[in-house]
Amino acid sequence: MSTEPVPASKGLVLPGDLLGTAEEFVPGLGAYEDGGRVYAALLGHPHIDPQARAISVRALHAVPRLAEGDLVYARVDEIKSAMAILTIVSSAGSNRGVPGAPEGTVHISKARDGYTESLATEFGVGDLVLAKVLQAHPTIKLTTAPPALGVVAARCQSCHALLALGPRGALGCPRCGATESRKIAQGYGELAPGAPGAPAHEHEPPSA
């Protein structure tokens, strides 16, 4: 515990560092109050919100937390008439899983641009989807409408081989020859670092 409060302009704070007193600030994310004093709970940079009189700590290596606009990888669990239910496996920007493996939904109107007759032609159960978060609370709503978003990996419904992108943009099974229909992402078959199944990489790039 430092005896002097850490001014918000000063770089790094560690868990247990004194940020100020309860009269000065409300503890925001990454901060807590104990006995009238506000301390840091995370390793990061302090940030003061003058409107809310709140002090928070922006973590340098944070546990992923979903927010509106985030890109996520999700696995399709179930397809209903009006929506698909997915489990969010990780946020696309990080190689850490989202804690709690939360469930998200894609409404039939948000699966692709334009009218969708049936979600069964857009997703298959087990597909890996790149999606954008439309709403993070209280429930997670996702969209795959933009061209960059949609299915990034899918398996053949009859023989379970990984589907490959054909010359005319159609999905075909290289093993049994079946063709399937999906709302595919522009980068079908390519996984960003940190995506489940992508080659492992280090969360810390070499400093050289």
Next chain:
Amino acid sequence: MGSVGAKEIPELIGADGRRIDGRRPDELRPIRIVAGPLHRADGSAFVEWGDNKVMAAVYGPREVHPRHLQQNTKAIVQCKYNMAAFSVDERKRPGLDRRSQEISKVIAEAFESVVFSEEYPRTSVDIYIEVLQANAGTRCAGLVAASVALADAGIPMVDLLPAVAVGKVAGRIVLDLKKEEDNYGEADLPMALVPQSGRLVLLQMEGHMTRPELGEALDLGVIGCRKIYDVMKQALRDRYAAGSVVSGAAFSAAGVAP
């Protein structure tokens, strides 16, 4: 002192008041901490403390296994303390034993009282402590390593958790026992401190001490913990202050790592 059976007991405190390795009674062994040496883990730390070498890795918050341990209102903290077969003089039989299970339990409970577990319900924070080389005080070294690893993993907690053992050797209260002092001394008292509040979250004792001795030992341990706390904080600052670390969020969604 004297000899028990045929085995020669080393002179633990010399005529000059120095200990077997030349330390004063209130002196720690040299300690070096590296934050974040492992890249696959969410957080990690390596601690070299005297002749102890301990690696800790932290994962999570992530799915709970086994499932029935899951709690709907908070995260659980699970810890696995393990000694390598080559960590001691005679080969240690690998795997769980009563000692390592006990240490895992007390370390997990110590962290449960400082981690803000309500923020991540239905998840588990998993701590793995591997003792590569042991020379008394490995539960404290493991706790220190795990604590730095938790901070490195960005897990919210009240404070870092420095830990040290105090003991009674040749009738004197001394800080940070080494192997000979632990084996032939009269008492061993490992403790872990929350510096922010001054609370102890781990306190065990082996052997005997009088009440005034216990008071003296606790005071000495708190002083030792605060010294270790400074080393822990410096290790984290060294890793993050230079700006060499890129947080997960800094990777662009396009998949281009900077």
